[in-house]
Amino acid sequence: MNYRMTGPWLIGDTAADNSARHRRSADDGLTSDSSGQLEAFRALAAATTASTNVEVFKVNGFHAAGELLDGRRLRIRLAGGDHAAGVAEFEAAQKNYLSPRAAFEHLWAGGEEFVYFAVNAGGRGIPRFGDFCLVVQDPSERGRSVAVFPGDTAQRYSDISPINADLARDEAAAWDDRDALAVNHLGGQALTATAATWPELICSNDGYLETVVTPSPPLADVAEVRLPQDYLAELKKLHGRAVNREALNPTELAQAHAYRSIQRWRATHGTVTVGIP
Amino acid sequence: VAENLGRFTLLAMPPSGEIFLATDAYGTTWLVHPPGAGGPDKISPAAVEATIQEAVARHGWDRVERSFASWSELDTARQRLVGEIYPLPPLEVSDFDEQDVREVLEVVRSWLVAGDSARGRPALHRLLREAPVVRRDDELFEEVTSLLLRLDEETNPPPFSTATLGNGSRSDEAMQRLQLPQAA
Numbered sequence: 400m401n402y403r404m405t406g407p408w409l410i411g412d413t414a415a416d417n418s419a420r421h422r423r424s425a426d427d428g429l430t431s432d433s434s435g436q437l438e439a440f441r442a443l444a445a446a447t448t449a450s451t452n453v454e455v456f457k458v459n460g461f462h463a464a465g466e467l468l469d470g471r472r473l474r475i476r477l478a479g480g481d482h483a484a485g486v487a488e489f490e491a492a493q494k495n496y497l498s499p500r501a502a503f504e505h506l507w508a509g510g511e512e513f514v515y516f517a518v519n520a521g522g523r524g525i526p527r528f529g530d531f532c533l534v535v536q537d538p539s540e541r542g543r544s545v546a547v548f549p550g551d552t553a554q555r556y557s558d559i560s561p562i563n564a565d566l567a568r569d570e571a572a573a574w575d576d577r578d579a580l581a582v583n584h585l586g587g588q589a590l591t592a593t594a595a596t597w598p599e600l601i602c603s604n605d606g607y608l609e610t611v612v613t614p615s616p617p618l619a620d621v622a623e624v625r626l627p628q629d630y631l632a633e634l635k636k637l638h639g640r641a642v643n644r645e646a647l648n649p650t651e652l653a654q655a656h657a658y659r660s661i662q663r664w665r666a667t668h669g670t671v672t673v674g675i676p
Numbered sequence: 677v678a679e680n681l682g683r684f685t686l687l688a689m690p691p692s693g694e695i696f697l698a699t700d701a702y703g704t705t706w707l708v709h710p711p712g713a714g715g716p717d718k719i720s721p722a723a724v725e726a727t728i729q730e731a732v733a734r735h736g737w738d739r740v741e742r743s744f745a746s747w748s749e750l751d752t753a754r755q756r757l758v759g760e761i762y763p764l765p766p767l768e769v770s771d772f773d774e775q776d777v778r779e780v781l782e783v784v785r786s787w788l789v790a791g792d793s794a795r796g797r798p799a800l801h802r803l804l805r806e807a808p809v810v811r812r813d814d815e816l817f818e819e820v821t822s823l824l825l826r827l828d829e830e831t832n833p834p835p836f837s838t839a840t841l842g843n844g845s846r847s848d849e850a851m852q853r854l855q856l857p858q859a860a
Contacts, residue, residue: 454735455692456762470736477691477736496733528695528735530713553734630712639783641767643799649758653692654710656764666773 411544425579440589444581449516452529455657462660499557518608520598532625539574546571549584628674634658693758793830
C-alpha cells in the first residue's frame with residue numbers, strides 16, 4: 400500500500416487503537432505457556448524505560464537546547480540556527496538512510512519531529528556509537544504521543560519499496576502495551592533463553608524495540624544517565640583536571656563539558672548518574 | 677575507502693571526537709571508544725562502509741577519511757579537527773553546587789594519595805575564588821581549606837601558611853590573604 404494514499408496518521412492514536420489486539424495476543428501466549436516464563440518476561444518488559452545512547456556533542460547540544468533534540472533540529476543547532484543549512488546537512492548525511500527514514504516519518508503527522516528511543520530493561524542501551532545512555536522513565540508523560548515498534552522502524556518497514564505502511568500501522572503499540580509487544584515478538588526467544596539474558600534480548604546492539612516519541616522530552620524527564628563505570632571515573636577525573644586548569648586536548652575538554660552538563664541536570668532536575676560495571 | 681591511502685586512516689567521528697572509526701596499519705578497522713568505555717570493537721571488512729554510513733547518517737558523525745603515517749599523527753589530527761569544528765570555552769565553576777565541589781575535592785585527594793601533592797592547588801584556589809557555594813557553606817569552606825592546608829604541608833616550602841584556614845574560621849584576614857570576595 401502506498402503510504403501517501405493512507406497517511407498521515409496520528410501515531411499515539413494509532414497505537415492506542417491497536418491496544419486490545421496486542422494485549423489479547425499476549426494473553427493468549429501466556430495461556431499456552433505452562434512454565435510461567437512468559438509471564439515473568441512480560442513483567443520484566445512492563446517495567447522497562449526508554450533510553451537513547453548519545454555521544455558527547457549531543458549531551459552538550461541537548462543541554463544547550465534544554466531538551467532531547469531529534470537529528471534534524473540538532474543539525475540546525477550545530478549549523479548556528481540556520482534552518483536551511485541544517486536540514487541540507489542532515490539530508491546530505493542521510494544518503495541511503497534518508498529514503499526509508501523519510502518514508503516512515505511521512506506516514507505520521509509530525510513525523511519529522513520524532514525522537515527515537517529504545518525500550519530499556521536496565522542496561523546500557525545500545526552503546527555501540529554512544530556511551531551516554533539517557534533514560535526517560537515514562538516517555539508518555541506530559542501528554543506526549545508514543546508508539547513502540549518491534550524493531551528499527553527505518554529498516555523494518557522499508558526493506559521493500561514502497562514502505563509497508565499497513566505493517567507499521569498494525570504493529571504500533573502504546574507505551575503501556577510494550578509488555579504485550581515484547582511477548583508477541585520476543586516471547587519465543589525468551590522461552591529458549593535464560594532470564595538473565597532477557598534485558599539484552601529486549602535491548603542490545605543486536606536488536607531492540609524502538610520507541611517513537613513526539614514532541615521531544617525536556618531534560619527534566621531524563622531520570623538517569625548510565626555510563627560504563629570506568630568511563631564515569633574517567634569523566635570525573637577529566638572534570639577535575641579542567642577545574643584544575645590543566646591543558647586538556649579538545650576531545651577531553653568536550654567530555655569534561657559533557658560531564659558538567661549531566662551534573663547540571665542532576666542539580667536542576669534530579670537526574671541520577673549511574674556507573675554500570 | 678580513503679582517497680589518500682596510508683597506514684592509519686581516520687574514517688569517521690562525531691564533532692566531539694571522543695569515539696571514532698579508524699583503520700590500523702594491518703588494515704583492520706576499529707570502533708574506538710574513549711578511555712574507560714571499553715572496546716575497541718573490531719569491524720569486519722565487509723561491514724566497514726556500512727558502519728561508516730550508519731554512524732554518519734544515524735548518529736551525526738562526520739566522514740573524515742584521512743590517512744597518516746602513524747597512530748600518533750592520526751590522533752594529533754583528530755584533536756586538531758575537534759578543536760576546529762567543535763571549539764569549547766574553559767569550564768566555569770561559578771554555578772557549582774556542594775556535590776560538584778566535593779567531586780573535585782575527591783579528585784584532588786586522589787592526586788594527593790598518589791603523591792602528586794602540588795597538583796590540585798589551582799583547583800582549590802578556583803573553588804575558593806570562583807564558586808560562591810564554597811564561601812556560603814562553612815563546612816564546605818572548611819573542607820576546601822583543610823585540603824589546601826594538607827597540600828601545603830606536603831610541599832616544601834609552602835607559599836604561605838594556611839594554618840589559620842584549617843580551623844573552621846573564615847577570618848577576614850584569611851579571606852583577604854587569598855584575595856577572596858566576601859560571600860553575598
